[in-house]
Amino acid sequence: MLVGSNPEEAHPVLGMQVRAAVERGCRLIVVDPREIGLSKRADVQLRVRPGTNVALANGMLNVILRDGLVNKEFVDERTEGFEQMRAVAEQYPPEKAAAICNIPERDLVAAAHLYAQADRAAILYCLGVAEHSTGTDGVMSLSNLAMATGHLGRRGCGVNPIRGQNNVQGACDMGGSPDVLPGYQKVANPDVRAKFSAAWGVDIPEKPGMKSTEVLPAAIRGDIHGLFIFGEDPVRTDPDTAEVEQALEALDFLVVDELFLTDTAKFADVVLPGRSYAEKEGTFTNTERRVQRVRRAVTAEGDMRLDTDIFTDVMNRMGYPQPRLTSAQLMDEMASLTPSYGGMSHTRLDAQPAFEHGLQWPCPKADGPDTPVMHVGKFARGLGLFAETPYRPSGELPDEEYPFVMMTGRILYQYNARAMTGRTHGLDEMGGESFIEVNTQDAERLGIADGERVRVSSRRGQVEVAARVSRRTNPGETWMPLHYREGNCNVLTSDFLDPVAKVPEYKVCAVKIEKA
Amino acid sequence: MSNSPKKKLVTLTIDGFQVTARPGMTVKAAAAKAGITIPTLCFLRGVSAIGSCRVCSVELEGHDGFITACNTPVADGMVIHTDTERVRTYRRNLLRIILADHGLDSTAYCFSCAKNGACQLQALCNAYGATEPAWRVEQERKPILESNPFLAYDPNLCIRCQRCVGACNTQARNHTLHTAKRGMRTTIEAPFGPDWKATTCESCGCCAAACPTGAIVEKRRRTYRSWETRRVRTTCPHCAVGCQYDLVVRNNRIVDVDAAPGQTNDRRLCVKGRSASFDFVDAPDRLRTPLVRNPTTHELEPASWDEALDAVAEGLGRVKREYGPDALAGFACSRSTNEDIYLFEKMVRCAFGTNNVDNCARI
Numbered sequence A: 001m002l003v004g005s006n007p008e009e010a011h012p013v014l015g016m017q018v019r020a021a022v023e024r025g026c027r028l029i030v031v032d033p034r035e036i037g038l039s040k041r042a043d044v045q046l047r048v049r050p051g052t053n054v055a056l057a058n059g060m061l062n063v064i065l066r067d068g069l070v071n072k073e074f075v076d077e078r079t080e081g082f083e084q085m086r087a088v089a090e091q092y093p094p095e096k097a098a099a100i101c102n103i104p105e106r107d108l109v110a111a112a113h114l115y116a117q118a119d120r121a122a123i124l125y126c127l128g129v130a131e132h133s134t135g136t137d138g139v140m141s142l143s144n145l146a147m148a149t150g151h152l153g154r155r156g157c158g159v160n161p162i163r164g165q166n167n168v169q170g171a172c173d174m175g176g177s178p179d180v181l182p183g184y185q186k187v188a189n190p191d192v193r194a195k196f197s198a199a200w201g202v203d204i205p206e207k208p209g210m211k212s213t214e215v216l217p218a219a220i221r222g223d224i225h226g227l228f229i230f231g232e233d234p235v236r237t238d239p240d241t242a243e244v245e246q247a248l249e250a251l252d253f254l255v256v257d258e259l260f261l262t263d264t265a266k267f268a269d270v271v272l273p274g275r276s277y278a279e280k281e282g283t284f285t286n287t288e289r290r291v292q293r294v295r296r297a298v299t300a301e302g303d304m305r306l307d308t309d310i311f312t313d314v315m316n317r318m319g320y321p322q323p324r325l326t327s328a329q330l331m332d333e334m335a336s337l338t339p340s341y342g343g344m345s346h347t348r349l350d351a352q353p354a355f356e357h358g359l360q361w362p363c364p365k366a367d368g369p370d371t372p373v374m375h376v377g378k379f380a381r382g383l384g385l386f387a388e389t390p391y392r393p394s395g396e397l398p399d400e401e402y403p404f405v406m407m408t409g410r411i412l413y414q415y416n417a418r419a420m421t422g423r424t425h426g427l428d429e430m431g432g433e434s435f436i437e438v439n440t441q442d443a444e445r446l447g448i449a450d451g452e453r454v455r456v457s458s459r460r461g462q463v464e465v466a467a468r469v470s471r472r473t474n475p476g477e478t479w480m481p482l483h484y485r486e487g488n489c490n491v492l493t494s495d496f497l498d499p500v501a502k503v504p505e506y507k508v509c510a511v512k513i514e515k516a
Numbered sequence B: 001m002s003n004s005p006k007k008k009l010v011t012l013t014i015d016g017f018q019v020t021a022r023p024g025m026t027v028k029a030a031a032a033k034a035g036i037t038i039p040t041l042c043f044l045r046g047v048s049a050i051g052s053c054r055v056c057s058v059e060l061e062g063h064d065g066f067i068t069a070c071n072t073p074v075a076d077g078m079v080i081h082t083d084t085e086r087v088r089t090y091r092r093n094l095l096r097i098i099l100a101d102h103g104l105d106s107t108a109y110c111f112s113c114a115k116n117g118a119c120q121l122q123a124l125c126n127a128y129g130a131t132e133p134a135w136r137v138e139q140e141r142k143p144i145l146e147s148n149p150f151l152a153y154d155p156n157l158c159i160r161c162q163r164c165v166g167a168c169n170t171q172a173r174n175h176t177l178h179t180a181k182r183g184m185r186t187t188i189e190a191p192f193g194p195d196w197k198a199t200t201c202e203s204c205g206c207c208a209a210a211c212p213t214g215a216i217v218e219k220r221r222r223t224y225r226s227w228e229t230r231r232v233r234t235t236c237p238h239c240a241v242g243c244q245y246d247l248v249v250r251n252n253r254i255v256d257v258d259a260a261p262g263q264t265n266d267r268r269l270c271v272k273g274r275s276a277s278f279d280f281v282d283a284p285d286r287l288r289t290p291l292v293r294n295p296t297t298h299e300l301e302p303a304s305w306d307e308a309l310d311a312v313a314e315g316l317g318r319v320k321r322e323y324g325p326d327a328l329a330g331f332a333c334s335r336s337t338n339e340d341i342y343l344f345e346k347m348v349r350c351a352f353g354t355n356n357v358d359n360c361a362r363i
């Protein structure tokens, strides 16, 4: 079951493998408001109203409960909180859930049966689940489905996030987050702080930090004054561009470590030229928790420096004695503090079999195995906990003035803000320009022809792009790619955040469309 | 593949060696177990085994003709000879026929081909002394299809091995590239002509990687010779699948990408990994020197590392002194390496003194 994931465009080699699985006889459920390439291969296609994933999952659970498809043994032995979950799911009989999701009830029922009755069933989800003001509930409600049916802890099962960027998994694992240290060790835990304080020789501050989406408003308020941005371009990629620019203006001091003079770097007081993946040693962790090596192939000419050397220099100048370490030494230090990476090193990753297979965490011991499948026999927390996930509507809903829902996403031929792919000019012929997908009926009503320029506006700004008229989006719904500077969808997107993960609601905002 | 331990193993003799093999294994795979390599051309492991080129032909005792090792399953008691004079002559003649199909009068033409030095047909012809085609080749040049920005098809060089078809069908699973019949002949319909945009081709290049000759190539293949290059195994930076590939490097510049047998991608790549993962590294607008904002003109101006790093320490230090450590924050990049992010996060916590560190996972 693919939920809010279009792997043929965003994760193409995974897409090829989904196609292969379907050709081998694997059944496919596609949950996506749009018609995606894989929809035509799907057994059940659910074109849910954007922002209603939670209602769908609750409705499917309702059917699973109603029709006796719960895996009792799994629920009894391995989970807790089933009754609380049941109480919520019971409020979403299929006719009600289907109405919220704007899909035929029989399709919802068919999907529930297909998923629950499969001998092994995997859920693959992507940003179409996470990038909502209800994203955390979206993920939890999918876990509820997997636990109720026992589709977890076995090969070919699980609730699998397909991460939105190449090393999101690693960045989170490394403790690049305000509330956790490497390996998701909680800052709030005094033992964890004591361990890191001892290793690093300074007291780790007790107070959890701010999330990135909270930092920029804090800069406008005057609570954040100095910011170091490493390789990000929030002016292009954060929602509500105007507000991001205002925040960067408000800072006393901004440092940007980058490959290119991005729109964000233009606001900086100091810009530091770093090195790209092809010019350094290191590791990435893919969406399967697989740690794989990155190796230096070239050294581009110029006065650029390794980013780790830059950080080391800054640390020393700010009074923290940080020795200059190689990438391999940094991994050793990190591994010594991070149980799930404890058995990993560049040396191990450079030898077979890890040279070809990488290592999937948890991999705690240098002479022990890695872990291809998680939650076998037991969950990390012991018993799997069902969550109570009532459906909540999106933060910004269409109204008279802004009657269309707009979603954002990726296309095959570009990556993110195109800092990398935009410099391969052959791709321009394949996907060189922004656009908005509009449903045929809506376009007819507005008198917009395919390819015509339109002005798209939201409460936050407006852009001019070409309209692509088709039935790929449902009436009342539109979609824009997220890669482009001209016609940047994030001028329009809303900054409603998920209350837990603080992820912006990129996938739903309200817009109006006029002929340009 | 059956992994039932009870299935009886079979024993056969290959070039005088006794080999035990699982039933269903091919003669070629059984030979590989004994360290014997049987040459192949149209065969590509896991992708294509149609046995059409017959270059893998071997002798089987008690059998008149030759058998194709790439797709003939082993049987108990087989006695196989892979490298007799008769086999070698047969292969040479086959190669000369293929050469004639390859549209060349002699191998001397190879020097102008993008795959010179990396062509499997060339390597086999060298090994078997096939220097002339089996018959005179008509010098009629069919047009090359090369409207796709990355890929080109030269039908003149196509030897109809159909590895590209196998690649598009079983690797890319896109079923775009297919064969057609022109009279008696099988031809390849490659979607790289003037109407390329109207096809369903995803420009993944799996077909070009599978082509043993210079018929389907990535156009950039024309800018280097493989013997000038070295390779570095690494991980694609363009999505969380993490495909493995080799960066192909000539004189400190990346000139190409070659798919590797990573666990996740098994020699597949998409258009971003294969074609867009290195031009940016040495792009003309790459930042090559630190920049510091001039306090009077307010412009960003080139500076030395010492100037820039001093300015950073001074600027962040001032905020820390005036407003406390929690007035500082850092955003790490979830496209960068684990080691970078680890040290970045340590910098924010230890040198800045705050937990205000995050990565772009949220956006």
Ligand code: SF4
Binding pocket: B151, B167, B168, B172, B174, B175, B176, B177, B191, B200, B201, B202, B203, B204, B205, B206, B207, B208
């Ligand atoms: S580039 Fe990929 S999709 Fe296109 S024909 Fe070749 S293998 Fe098929």
Ligand code: SF4
Binding pocket: A011, A012, A013, A014, B236, B237, B238, B239, B240, B241, B242, B243, B265, B268, B269, B270, B271, B272, B273, B274
């Ligand atoms: S080659 Fe394509 S699918 Fe593979 S990691 Fe790169 S972008 Fe992702």
